[in-house]
Amino acid sequence: MRVGRRGRLVAVSPPTGRRPSINVTPLVDVVLVLLILFMVLTPLFEKDLPIRIPESAATVEVSPSARGQIIVEIDLQGRLLLSSRPMERFEQYVEELRGLLRGRAESERTVFFVPEAHARYERLVTALDGARAAGAVTLGILTEPAPSRTSSGTAPASLGGEMAGRGQGD
Numbered sequence: 001m002r003v004g005r006r007g008r009l010v011a012v013s014p015p016t017g018r019r020p021s022i023n024v025t026p027l028v029d030v031v032l033v034l035l036i037l038f039m040v041l042t043p044l045f046e047k048d049l050p051i052r053i054p055e056s057a058a059t060v061e062v063s064p065s066a067r068g069q070i071i072v073e074i075d076l077q078g079r080l081l082l083s084s085r086p087m088e089r090f091e092q093y094v095e096e097l098r099g100l101l102r103g104r105a106e107s108e109r110t111v112f113f114v115p116e117a118h119a120r121y122e123r124l125v126t127a128l129d130g131a132r133a134a135g136a137v138t139l140g141i142l143t144e145p146a147p148s149r150t151s152s153g154t155a156p157a158s159l160g161g162e163m164a165g166r167g168q169g170d
Helices: 025-045 090-102 121-134 161-165
Strands: 070-074 080-082 110-115 138-141
Touching: 070 090, 070 121, 080 090, 090 121, 110 121, 121 138
Parallel strands: 070 110, 110 138
Antiparallel strands: 070 080
8 A cells, every 4th residue: 555645545556467568560560561662662763874785696896997987085184085186175175076076967976985994984974975065966985995096105185174173072
């Protein structure tokens, strides 16, 4: 027996063997519903890049140095050579490329890119964006050096402005 607040005696029963427990059934239900929602919604958020894949297994060697092909080379320092001519600035690169593409049919507006093995990815993306801005329709990336490339040691002038400024904040 115990005395309550108002001075009355209050009977307190001894604790039984049952302990309070948390019912986890609603928690499991909610978790399963969330899991199902994520499983259904995740495929809807995937983004795809349009890539043209060859239809046949046979490959044909095409020489990018054929007459009329436009080749953009990117070296380790992020400098560009447009058809073996060094580009001083990014704007000059876009304007000269626009001039080279101007007289071509839309199906012939192809530009090949030859980045050195360890060239910065940001420079390649910037060069690709510049080619799109200049009017290129098809962009190709060569995995081997272009045949016109020489190891004479002459390096093109560095790009200023937008091209040289990208990727510096890494």
